Amino acid sequence: MDWRIIVTLSILTLLSLLFLHSAGYDASSGRTLPFASKQLVWILLSAGALLLLLRVPYRTLLEHAYLLYWAGIALLLIVRVAGTELNNARRWIDLKFMLLQPSEFMKVILIIALARYIRWRDDYKKLSGLVRPFALTLLPVALILSQPDLGTSLLFVPILFALLFVAGAKAKHLLLVVLMGLLVAPVLFFGFLKEYQQKRILVFIGQETLSASMKENEGYHLNRSRIAVGSGGLTGKGYSQGDQRVPENETDFIFTVIAEEWGLMGALFTIFLYVALLVFLLLNAVTCREPSGKLIIVGVTTLIFVQTAVNIAMTVGLAPITGLTLPFLSYGGSSLLSLTLAIGLVLNVRLYPDFVFKRDF
Amino acid sequence: MFERRLRILAMLGGLYLLAIVFRLFDMQVLESERWRLQAAELGQRTIRLTARRGTILDRNGVPLAEDRIQMNLNLRLDRRDDGSWICAGCGKPLHTEYEQPPRRCRTCGGVAFAPGEQPDWSRLPGLLGITNEEFAERGREAGRRYDRAVKTEMDRRKKNWGSARLRDVKNVLLPREWLFFEDAGSAAVKEVVLHPDRYWGVVVRPVRRRRRVEHPSIRRTIGKLGPVTEADARKMREDDGLSFSSIWRMRVGRSGLERKLEDRLSCREGRKVVERNRRGEVRTVLSERPARDGTDVRITLDLRLQKKMYEALARTCALHQSDGGAFVAIDPANGEVLAMVGFASENELWDPAISSIVPGSVFKVVTAIAALETGLIDPGETLFCDSGRWNGIGCAGHAHGETGLVSGIYDSCNKYFAWTATKIGVELWSDWGKRLGFGKPTGIEITREMGGLVPDRDWKVRAYRKNPEYWDTDAFTASDLRQAGFGRGPVLVTPVQVARFMAIIANGGRFVTPSLVMGEGKVGEVVMRTSLPLVREGLKATVTRGTARGKGLDRYRVAGKTGTAEVKPGKKIHHSWFAGYAPAENPRVAFACLIKNTPSYGADAATPVILAFLDEVFRK
Structure with missing residues (x-):
C-alpha cells in the first residue's frame, strides 16, 4: 500500500x-x-x-476490460435516450438516490481498456496501427460530446496520447495526428460546437x-x-x-x-x-x-x-x-x-x- | 524507452504547471491591485438608510399627514423565451440540482421553480379582498406593463444603436418587480411571507408612503407631496450634495402645509457604502451619510372642529342655495388660526377661505377706523339717511335717519360710509386699508393664498390701461371712492384677512399675523388707538340692535359686522358675510364667515355657521 x-x-x-x-x-x-x-x-x-x-486484483479487471468498455458505452447510450436533462445538457441517469454520470466512469474504464489493448500489441508503432486505439477512444468521445459535455470528452484524447507515447508509438506519427486535428479544428469549431x-x-x-x-x-x-x-x-x-x-x-x-x-x-x-x-x-x-x-x-x-x-x-x-x-x-x-x-x-x-x-x- | 518518454511527459506537465504558477503570481501579486479594485467595485453595496418625513399633527396631537410603512405586493416577472431556468429574481442561470423545491437562487435568494411546478395563488384574492377576476386582471396588467417596458426599451435600442438583444434588455435593464397590489392587509402579507413556495413570484415590499387625512375640511390645507422639480433638484444638489439618483426618488411638498413647512418636515435619506464578504457580513464601511428625519409640526387647527365646521358650512350653503363658503377663526391673543374651512360645491380645488372676494359692508369698519384714526370726521357728526339715493347710493330702500359712526356701523348705512370715505380721501383711506392687513396675503402657511385688493390711484391707472372701455378715466374718481367706502366696487378681501382684521379689533388694536403653526402666530404693534372704543361699540350694537339682532348671537355676546355684497346689481344674489369676535368685552375668538352667491342676507346666511362654531368653542 x-x-x-x-x-x-x-x-x-x-x-x-x-x-x-x-x-x-x-x-x-x-x-x-x-x-x-x-x-x-x-x-x-x-x-x-x-x-x-x-x-x-487488477488483472481480473483487465481480463474483462472490453466487457467493461461496452458496458460503459451502453450506459452512455442510455443517457442519450433516457438521460435526465439539467441546464440544457443530458448527462445523467437518475438513480433516485443519486444522479449517475456515466462519462465520469468511462474515463476510468477507457484507461483499463487501452491498457489491455496496448499491452498485447505493438502494431501501434506503425501509422496504420493507430486507427484501432483511436477508434476505441473516439467512440465514447463522440457520445459524450453529443450530450453535450466538451470538457469531459476532451479528457480522453490526452490519455490516449500519453499511453501511446509511453508505450513507444512513433512521435512523428502522433505529431501527424495532432497536425491533422489542428487542420480539422475549424470544421469542428463551426460544425460541431454549440x-x-x-x-x-x-x-x-x-x-x-x-x-x-x-x-x-x-x-x-x-x-x-x-x-x-x-x-x-x-x-x-x-x-x-x-x-x-x-x-x-x-x-x-x-x-x-x-x-x-x-x-x-x-x-x-x-x-x-x-x-x-x-x-x-x-x-x-x-x-x-x-x-x-x-x-x-x-x-x-x-x-x-x-x-x-x-x-x-x-x-x-x-x-x-x-x-x-x-x-x-x-x-x-x-x-x-x-x-x-x-x-x-x-x-x-x-x-x-x-x-x-x-x-x- | 518507457522511462525516458515518461520523463518527457512529466517535464511537459511540469512546464504547464509552471506556466500556471507564473500566471497566478502575475495575477495575485503583480496585478493584484487591478483585480482588487474590480473586486471592491463588485463587493460594494450601497445601503439606503431611510428617513422619516415629519408628521403634521393637529392641535390635539392627531396626525394629519404622516409617513407610514405600507406593504406592497410586487410581481417578479421574467420570461425567458428559450425555456431555460433562470432565477425570476436576478436573471442569472439557476443551479438547482442540490436543492429540494422550493429552490432558492443562490445569487439573489429568489424562489425558483422548475417548469411544471405550479405555484398556488388561489387563497390570495380572498385575503386581499378582491374577486378572482380582478386579481387575474391585476396580474395581467403588471405583465402588460412589463411587456410595454420591454418593447419600449427594445425600440429605443434599435433606433439608437441599430440592434438590440432581448436578453440584454430583460436581464440587465428592467426592474424585475412590478407593482401588483398596493397596501396589502396583514393577513395577505403573512400568508405570502409564510408560504414562499405557494406564492412564487410574489414579493412583499415595504414602502414608505405619506398618509394624510382625506377629509375635505382639511385636505387642501395639508396639501400633498409630489416629485422633485428640476429647480428643486438643482438646489438640493448644490446645498446638500445629493446625487440625482437619490433625488429622483424623493418626494417633496408641492402644495399646502406640506410645501410651506418643507424645510421643517423634509427628511434626507442617508446612505452607507460597505464592503461585504460572501456571508453578507459587513467587512468595512467605506462611507456613511446618516439619514436625517424631518421634524414633526403641530398645527393650530383642530381636526374635529374642522369637520364640524365643514358640515355646518355645507349644510348652511345647501339651505341658502349657495355654491360655497368659508369660515375662518383666529385666536386674537396670539394669531393662531383655530379653524379654516372652505367649501365649494362645484370646484374641489378652489378654496374660498383664501380667495379674494367682494367684502360688502364688512369693509365699512375699515372706513370707520380710517375716519376716526385720521380724525377727519367728528364721530358726533351725522348724515341724514332717507329712503332715496345719495349720489346714486341707496340703502336698499331703508331709511336710517340721522346716522353717526356707531349707528352707521350697526345699521350698516351705505350712504354714511360713502360720505365718510370721500371725507377721508383716497390716499389715507387705502393706506388705512393696507395698514389693517388688506391688499396682500396674510402669510399663513398655505399655498395659493390670494392677496385681495385695496384700490388706490396707482391701481386705477393700471386698471384703466388694461380695460379703457370699462373705466371712463384713469383718475380715481369720487364715485370710485364712495363705492369703495362701503366695501363695494373694486375692493377685494379674503376671509382670512377679514378674520385677522377682526382679531386686530378684538385684541385691542394690535396687529395680528395669523399662523397655522402652533406658537408662530404673532401679535405686533398697535395699529388702532383712538378708534377702538367706538368701533367696538358699533360692532357690539350690530348684534344687540343692528343688522344681526335676533339671530341668537347675543347669547355668546358676539360683536361683529354683517355684509351683503351684491354680485350682480338687482339680481338678488349676494355674497353674505358675518365677521366679528366673541365675547365682546373680553374677546377669545375672532372669526369671519362667508356664504357665496346666496339670495339670503348676511346675517341670515352666515350666522348659523358662527353659532355652530361658538357652540363648539364655548359650550365646553
Whole structure:
C-alpha cells in the first residue's frame, strides 16, 4: 500500500471540506448550504468503493476490460435516450438516490481498456496501427460530446496520447495526428460546437478586451473568476472572508475560493499537493514491473493531471471554460467516486505485484 | 524507452504547471491591485438608510399627514423565451440540482421553480379582498406593463444603436418587480411571507408612503407631496450634495402645509457604502451619510372642529342655495388660526377661505377706523339717511335717519360710509386699508393664498390701461371712492384677512399675523388707538340692535359686522358675510364667515355657521 498517496489524498479531502464549507455560505438566506456535509458522505462512500476495488486484483479487471468498455458505452447510450436533462445538457441517469454520470466512469474504464489493448500489441508503432486505439477512444468521445459535455470528452484524447507515447508509438506519427486535428479544428469549431461553446472559446481568446455586456453574459464566469483569484493577493482575504460570488464556486470554480481566501500561498499549497500526488503516482509507474500496470498508472496520472491543470488554468484565464471539476476538491459525487476508483487502480497495481509478465516497450 | 518518454511527459506537465504558477503570481501579486479594485467595485453595496418625513399633527396631537410603512405586493416577472431556468429574481442561470423545491437562487435568494411546478395563488384574492377576476386582471396588467417596458426599451435600442438583444434588455435593464397590489392587509402579507413556495413570484415590499387625512375640511390645507422639480433638484444638489439618483426618488411638498413647512418636515435619506464578504457580513464601511428625519409640526387647527365646521358650512350653503363658503377663526391673543374651512360645491380645488372676494359692508369698519384714526370726521357728526339715493347710493330702500359712526356701523348705512370715505380721501383711506392687513396675503402657511385688493390711484391707472372701455378715466374718481367706502366696487378681501382684521379689533388694536403653526402666530404693534372704543361699540350694537339682532348671537355676546355684497346689481344674489369676535368685552375668538352667491342676507346666511362654531368653542 502506498501511504504517501493516501496521506496526500486525505489532505486534499480535508482542504475540500474546508472550502466547500466556505463556498456554501448563502448571503441571501443567511445559512450555509450543506455542501461539506453532503460531500463527506460521498467521501466515505468513495473510500468504501476504493476498499472494494482493492479486493479485486487488477488483472481480473483487465481480463474483462472490453466487457467493461461496452458496458460503459451502453450506459452512455442510455443517457442519450433516457438521460435526465439539467441546464440544457443530458448527462445523467437518475438513480433516485443519486444522479449517475456515466462519462465520469468511462474515463476510468477507457484507461483499463487501452491498457489491455496496448499491452498485447505493438502494431501501434506503425501509422496504420493507430486507427484501432483511436477508434476505441473516439467512440465514447463522440457520445459524450453529443450530450453535450466538451470538457469531459476532451479528457480522453490526452490519455490516449500519453499511453501511446509511453508505450513507444512513433512521435512523428502522433505529431501527424495532432497536425491533422489542428487542420480539422475549424470544421469542428463551426460544425460541431454549440453557439455557447463557441462563445466561451471566443471570450477566452479576447479576455483582455471584453465589453461590459460580454462581462455580464458569455464572459461572466471568466471575468468573475479572474477577479476573485486576482483580488486574493499574496495572502488572501482570510478563510470565509471572500466577497466574490463566482457561480458554481463549489464545483468547477472551487479553486477561486481557495485563491481568494488564502491568496497565492493557498493556491501554491494546493498546486503543491497535486504535484506531490502526481509525483507519487509516477514513482509507482517507474517501480512497477508489469507493463499493463505501468500503462494504467500513466493513464490515471494523465487523467488527474489534465483535469487539475485545465481546471486551474481556466480559473486564471489560461484555458477556455470547460465543465471540468478539480479532482478531489470539487463538490460532486460522480467525479469524486470515479477519481477515487482511478487512484484505487494505481493502489491495486502496487498491491498485486505478483502478476508479472515481463515485456519492455 | 518507457522511462525516458515518461520523463518527457512529466517535464511537459511540469512546464504547464509552471506556466500556471507564473500566471497566478502575475495575477495575485503583480496585478493584484487591478483585480482588487474590480473586486471592491463588485463587493460594494450601497445601503439606503431611510428617513422619516415629519408628521403634521393637529392641535390635539392627531396626525394629519404622516409617513407610514405600507406593504406592497410586487410581481417578479421574467420570461425567458428559450425555456431555460433562470432565477425570476436576478436573471442569472439557476443551479438547482442540490436543492429540494422550493429552490432558492443562490445569487439573489429568489424562489425558483422548475417548469411544471405550479405555484398556488388561489387563497390570495380572498385575503386581499378582491374577486378572482380582478386579481387575474391585476396580474395581467403588471405583465402588460412589463411587456410595454420591454418593447419600449427594445425600440429605443434599435433606433439608437441599430440592434438590440432581448436578453440584454430583460436581464440587465428592467426592474424585475412590478407593482401588483398596493397596501396589502396583514393577513395577505403573512400568508405570502409564510408560504414562499405557494406564492412564487410574489414579493412583499415595504414602502414608505405619506398618509394624510382625506377629509375635505382639511385636505387642501395639508396639501400633498409630489416629485422633485428640476429647480428643486438643482438646489438640493448644490446645498446638500445629493446625487440625482437619490433625488429622483424623493418626494417633496408641492402644495399646502406640506410645501410651506418643507424645510421643517423634509427628511434626507442617508446612505452607507460597505464592503461585504460572501456571508453578507459587513467587512468595512467605506462611507456613511446618516439619514436625517424631518421634524414633526403641530398645527393650530383642530381636526374635529374642522369637520364640524365643514358640515355646518355645507349644510348652511345647501339651505341658502349657495355654491360655497368659508369660515375662518383666529385666536386674537396670539394669531393662531383655530379653524379654516372652505367649501365649494362645484370646484374641489378652489378654496374660498383664501380667495379674494367682494367684502360688502364688512369693509365699512375699515372706513370707520380710517375716519376716526385720521380724525377727519367728528364721530358726533351725522348724515341724514332717507329712503332715496345719495349720489346714486341707496340703502336698499331703508331709511336710517340721522346716522353717526356707531349707528352707521350697526345699521350698516351705505350712504354714511360713502360720505365718510370721500371725507377721508383716497390716499389715507387705502393706506388705512393696507395698514389693517388688506391688499396682500396674510402669510399663513398655505399655498395659493390670494392677496385681495385695496384700490388706490396707482391701481386705477393700471386698471384703466388694461380695460379703457370699462373705466371712463384713469383718475380715481369720487364715485370710485364712495363705492369703495362701503366695501363695494373694486375692493377685494379674503376671509382670512377679514378674520385677522377682526382679531386686530378684538385684541385691542394690535396687529395680528395669523399662523397655522402652533406658537408662530404673532401679535405686533398697535395699529388702532383712538378708534377702538367706538368701533367696538358699533360692532357690539350690530348684534344687540343692528343688522344681526335676533339671530341668537347675543347669547355668546358676539360683536361683529354683517355684509351683503351684491354680485350682480338687482339680481338678488349676494355674497353674505358675518365677521366679528366673541365675547365682546373680553374677546377669545375672532372669526369671519362667508356664504357665496346666496339670495339670503348676511346675517341670515352666515350666522348659523358662527353659532355652530361658538357652540363648539364655548359650550365646553
